[in-house]
Amino acid sequence: MSELIRVAKTFIGYAKRPDLYPELGRKIFKNIFNRKSAFRGKEKTAEWAKSKAVSQEVAIENLFGIKMQNFAEIFPSELQESSQKEKDCPIKMGGAGALELIYYSCEFANAKNAVETGVAYGWSSLAALLSLEKRDGTLYSSDMPYLGQDGDQYVGCIVPEKLKKNWKLFRHADKESLPKIFGENGSFDVVHYDSDKSYEGRTWAYNELYKHLRKGGVFLSDDIGDNSAYQDFCEKNSIETSVVEFEGKFVGLFIK
Numbered sequence: 001m002s003e004l005i006r007v008a009k010t011f012i013g014y015a016k017r018p019d020l021y022p023e024l025g026r027k028i029f030k031n032i033f034n035r036k037s038a039f040r041g042k043e044k045t046a047e048w049a050k051s052k053a054v055s056q057e058v059a060i061e062n063l064f065g066i067k068m069q070n071f072a073e074i075f076p077s078e079l080q081e082s083s084q085k086e087k088d089c090p091i092k093m094g095g096a097g098a099l100e101l102i103y104y105s106c107e108f109a110n111a112k113n114a115v116e117t118g119v120a121y122g123w124s125s126l127a128a129l130l131s132l133e134k135r136d137g138t139l140y141s142s143d144m145p146y147l148g149q150d151g152d153q154y155v156g157c158i159v160p161e162k163l164k165k166n167w168k169l170f171r172h173a174d175k176e177s178l179p180k181i182f183g184e185n186g187s188f189d190v191v192h193y194d195s196d197k198s199y200e201g202r203t204w205a206y207n208e209l210y211k212h213l214r215k216g217g218v219f220l221s222d223d224i225g226d227n228s229a230y231q232d233f234c235e236k237n238s239i240e241t242s243v244v245e246f247e248g249k250f251v252g253l254f255i256k
């Protein structure tokens with residue numbers, strides 16, 4: 001599909017969804033006035049993240065005192081079933097991240113309530129839900145519909161039916177979804193950020209998520225090397241964070 005058709009489809013998709021008009025306005029503003037925001041402070045943060053980075057296994061042991069087992073060992077059939085669903089999905093979305101980190105964060109925090117931004121196929125949702133279901137807990141997720149690919153119905157498509165009773169998916173931009181989610185539940189055991197990667201998007205959401213994370217809960221953010229928003233947020237709030245290197249990218253996490 002040519003880029004022009006994709007842009008036109010996205011625009012038409014937005015036009016049909018008045019609830020997404022605020023995000024459309026923000027995207028237009030960002031593309032005209034704030035194009036460099038995606039990479040602000042990237043160089044400084046790349047060095048900082050590299051100097052702190054450890055493996056998932058080491059972070060899980062150091063922070064949570066848990067010996068990590070690979071997801072494929074603990075949940076082989078779920079992983080196989082979901083991988084097949086991803087292969088069968090007709091549209092392309094963001095792939096799986098550090099699943100063990102998410103799963104063990106929920107285990108450590110004995111999580112009953114978790115919130116995540118960014119779902120795509122639903123790999124991070126699956127990791128959180130496999131822990132939350134043990135306590136009959138709830139995962140609140142936020143993701144934009146994939147308007148350019150007619151992909152609305154595929155967001156979260158790899159999540160097994162049996163886990164959906166523990167899952168609430170909010171289909172708006174974070175700036176609309178998160179206030180709705182916090183309106184339903186004010187305190188979370190685990191928060192995971194993996195959506196809008198701009199400096200401003202992150203900074204706004206980090207502050208909101210942090211406010212609603214209980215003391216002793218776990219904060220996670222993917223792709224913290226994209227710009228310096230996560231490092232700046234931690235430094236501003238005197239947070240001592242861990243950094244995990246995973247498939248050439250960096251994930252930040254800390255216990256509040």
Ligand SMILES: C[S@@+](CC[C@H](N)C(=O)[O-])C[C@H]1O[C@@H](n2cnc3c(N)ncnc32)[C@H](O)[C@@H]1O
Pocket residue numbers: 093094095096097117118119120121122123124125142143144145146172173174175194195196197201
């Ligand atoms: C990297 S993917 C998420 C991957 C997922 N967490 C996982 O590990 O399987 C990023 C997602 O963020 C969503 N997204 C981007 N900007 C957003 C926004 N402003 N509000 C809500 N979702 C957004 C995209 O639609 C995309 O599905």
